[in-house]
Every structure is written in structure tokens, then in C-alpha cells.
Amino acid sequence: MTDLEYLDRAEAxxxxxxANCDxxxxxxxxxxxxxxVGGMVTLTFADRSQIIVNLQKPLQEVWLAARSGGFHYKWDGQCWRDTKTAAEFFADLSRYASEQAGQQLSFSS
Structure with a gap:
């Protein structure tokens, strides 16, 4: 993937x-x-806990930091997948956001 393709997919x-938060x-x-702020989105929940999603341009990855830990995602041609577990980004974000919000939340691409 070229740098421009990465940026297009990551910005999307x-x-x-x-949009999901709204x-x-x-x-x-x-x-x-x-x-x-730039290539980073910070989600802050009612209990003041946060989830941070940020772009790692040199690695062509998207990183997610949640109360549950830090995770790295790479584009596999179809979607963003965790580099260790192959879990899909939005499924993980839904799970971690639900944990931090104390209610079921659903994020999708």
C-alpha cells in the first residue's frame, strides 16, 4: 500500500x-x-476514562489505547486487523468502548 492509500484509509x-460517536x-x-487533533481521536467517557485512536504513519498502522491495553492495526486489504490477534478494529473498539461506558455500544466502518 502506498503512503497516500494508507492516509486515505486511515483518515476514513x-x-x-x-461519526459513530455522534x-x-x-x-x-x-x-x-x-x-x-491531527491524526488522533480521543474518546472521553462519563467516568473520565479515555480511548485514544491515532495514526502511526511510518508503520502504516492505526493504534488504539484503551483501559484494556494498547493495540496495533494494519490494513489487510479488507479491513483494519490487530497485528497479534487478527481481530477487526471496529469490533474491538465496540468491545472496549462498551466496557468503559458500562453499556453496549456499537461502532462500525
Whole structure:
């Protein structure tokens, strides 16, 4: 994948995370504050815990830091997959955000 292809896919992922937060906030009482600064989106939950999603351009990866730990995702031609477990990014984000929000949340691409 070229650097430009990586940036297009990674920027689309960040935009999707932001759009999902807006949708979740409109349809639930989860109250996720999301802030984007450059290639990083910070999700802050009601209990002040955070999930951070940021781009790692030199590695062509997306990193996710949650209360459960830190995870690295690489594009596999179909979706972003964890480099260790092969779990899909949005499935993981849904699980970790649900844990931190204390309610079932669903993120999708």
C-alpha cells in the first residue's frame, strides 16, 4: 500500500470513529466526548476514562489505547486487523468502548 492509500484509509477510519460517536450520543445516554487533533481521536467517557485512536504513519498502522491495553492495526486489504490477534478494529473498539461506558455500544466502518 502506498503512503497516500494508507492516509486515505486511515483518515476514513478516524472520520468513521467520529461519526459513530455522534450517532451513539444521539441515540443513547453514553455521552462520549470525542476530540480530534491531527491524526488522533480521543474518546472521553462519563467516568473520565479515555480511548485514544491515532495514526502511526511510518508503520502504516492505526493504534488504539484503551483501559484494556494498547493495540496495533494494519490494513489487510479488507479491513483494519490487530497485528497479534487478527481481530477487526471496529469490533474491538465496540468491545472496549462498551466496557468503559458500562453499556453496549456499537461502532462500525
Amino acid at each position: 477510519l478516524l472520520a468513521s470513529v467520529e 450517532r451513539i450520543n444521539e441515540r443513547s445516554d453514553a455521552d462520549i466526548d470525542n476530540q480530534r
